[in-house]
Amino acid sequence: MNGRRTIGFLLLIGLVLWGCSGVHPTSNAVWIAQPEFSEVDNRLYSARIAPQKGESPYFSFFLLTLTNKSSVDLVVDWNASQYLFNGKPQGVMVFEGIDPEAVKNAMVPLDTVAPGASFSLEIMPMRLIAWSPIKEKTAAARSISPGMLPIGENGILLALRHGNGHITIPLSVRISREGLP
Known part of the structure; x- marks a missing residue:
């Protein structure tokens, strides 16, 4: 009986250590976006999003690029722009440096793209982010x-x-993964 307890105890320790190993369950997966980017290009503007991984093994944000081809300002309304998941609006998009109070009150400042100019920004769905504590x-x-x-x-x-x-x-892309069930 003493041998069974020892084996059981060692198995339990092994499971605990394996569970706490810090290996992210997605680290062996290959994340794919089809197409690699989504773009609308016409005589007034060119708008493109491309999912990005940053330092993660998975996609975590988009690179938005907007070019104004017209002769008047093109203005991005962040308060009216929405994250889409499976074709349905899922809340606003946020970006580095955004004021959480402005997001909460739908008072995010507009971004203006002058005629002939381009604008790029890394954006992410608010519902998927973590805010750093003020301290x-x-x-x-x-x-x-x-x-x-x-x-x-x-x-x-x-x-x-x-x-x-x-x-x-x-603008949208289909994200999938290979390598894990």
Whole structure:
């Protein structure tokens, strides 16, 4: 009986150590975006999102690139823009340096892209981020940390103002993974 207890105890310790090993369950997976980016290109603008991994093994944010081809300002309305998951709006997009109070009150400042200019920004769904505590905010530290974009169709419904008109642009890619069940 004493031998069985020892073996059981060693197995239990092994399971605990394996569970606490720190290896992320997605680290052996290969994350794929199809297509690699989504783009709308016309005579007024070119809008593109490309999912990015950063330092993660999985996709965690988008690189948005917007080029104004028109002769008037193109304005990004972050308060009206939405994260899309499987074609359904899932909340606002955020980015580094954004004020949490402005997001909470739907008062995020607009970004203006002048005629002939381009604008790029790393954006992420607010529902998937973690805010750093105020005591940890320093010039060198991130104030938000992006989470994992889930398997499925991920994108943005980009809200723009052009002259007196409003434009909404749906952009999305399908994210999948290979290598894990």
